[in-house]
Amino acid sequence: MNLESVLFTQGFGSRRQCRALIADGRVTIAGSVCADPDADVATDNLSFTVDGTAWPYHEHAYLLLNKPAGYECSREPQHHLSVFNLLPPPFAERGVQCVGRLDQDTTGLLLLSDDGKFVHAFTSPKRKVPKVYLATTRHPLDDLQLKALREGVLLHGEAKPIAAVAAQARGEHMLELTVLEGKYHQVKRMVAAAGNRVEALHRERIGGLVLPQTLAEGAWQWLDEAALSALRQG
Ligand code: URA
Numbered sequence: 001m002n003l004e005s006v007l008f009t010q011g012f013g014s015r016r017q018c019r020a021l022i023a024d025g026r027v028t029i030a031g032s033v034c035a036d037p038d039a040d041v042a043t044d045n046l047s048f049t050v051d052g053t054a055w056p057y058h059e060h061a062y063l064l065l066n067k068p069a070g071y072e073c074s075r076e077p078q079h080h081l082s083v084f085n086l087l088p089p090p091f092a093e094r095g096v097q098c099v100g101r102l103d104q105d106t107t108g109l110l111l112l113s114d115d116g117k118f119v120h121a122f123t124s125p126k127r128k129v130p131k132v133y134l135a136t137t138r139h140p141l142d143d144l145q146l147k148a149l150r151e152g153v154l155l156h157g158e159a160k161p162i163a164a165v166a167a168q169a170r171g172e173h174m175l176e177l178t179v180l181e182g183k184y185h186q187v188k189r190m191v192a193a194a195g196n197r198v199e200a201l202h203r204e205r206i207g208g209l210v211l212p213q214t215l216a217e218g219a220w221q222w223l224d225e226a227a228l229s230a231l232r233q234g
Pocket of ligand 1: 102103104106184185186187188189201
């Protein structure tokens with residue numbers, strides 16, 4: 001692939017902007033400036049730098065963000081900053097989008113990708129991927145609430161009750177809830193229907209992929225093959 005196309009596919013602007021970046025000597029490959037936009041480069045395991053920042057080449061971007069509270073999962077947020085403010089601009093430029101949404105006040109594991117098939121597969125209502133949430137509740141948890149969550153609660157606008165795959169108390173006010181669906185405000189609505197209220201919500205796991213404890217709030221990382229296969233496991 002020529003270098004101009006490499007930069008273009010990785011989100012460094014229009015073809016014209018990519019050519020200019022390269023011609024201005026701002027791009028290096030294997031430690032040397034490459035100022036020729038037409039230079040042929042092998043993309044396997046390619047790493048290049050733009051203005052000193054290293055970028056691995058990825059045909060598709062698969063990312064994980066440790067979402068802080070106060071960010072909306074939208075490129076055009078209404079009342080808060082966008083999660084895209086936490087990512088380098090090339091990701092938005094190359095069409096990365098959120099794989100399902102978290103509310104602005106929800107924290108934790110958020111996936112993002114520019115692979116349309118992947119986004120669709122993981123957001124399709126048919127795809128039942130377990131998602132584990134930790135909810136801090138206003139009132140103490142009790143067995144009746146946990147039973148209601150496990151057996152199913154009827155949410156406004158839904159034809160059938162929705163049951164959690166698992167619901168257990170991790171503390172008097174700390175609920176661990178596993179759900180398969182991704183309905184609007186689902187956890188908050190389920191907890192409310194069971195007679196309690198969510199004060200804070202955190203997503204800890206999707207499929208077999210756990211939010212790495214070493215990843216700071218607001219930080220992101222690429223998903224490697226191991227992480228992607230963990231994601232597909234329940
Ligand atoms: N359920 C909610 O209520 N909010 C989220 O952000 C995610 C799941």
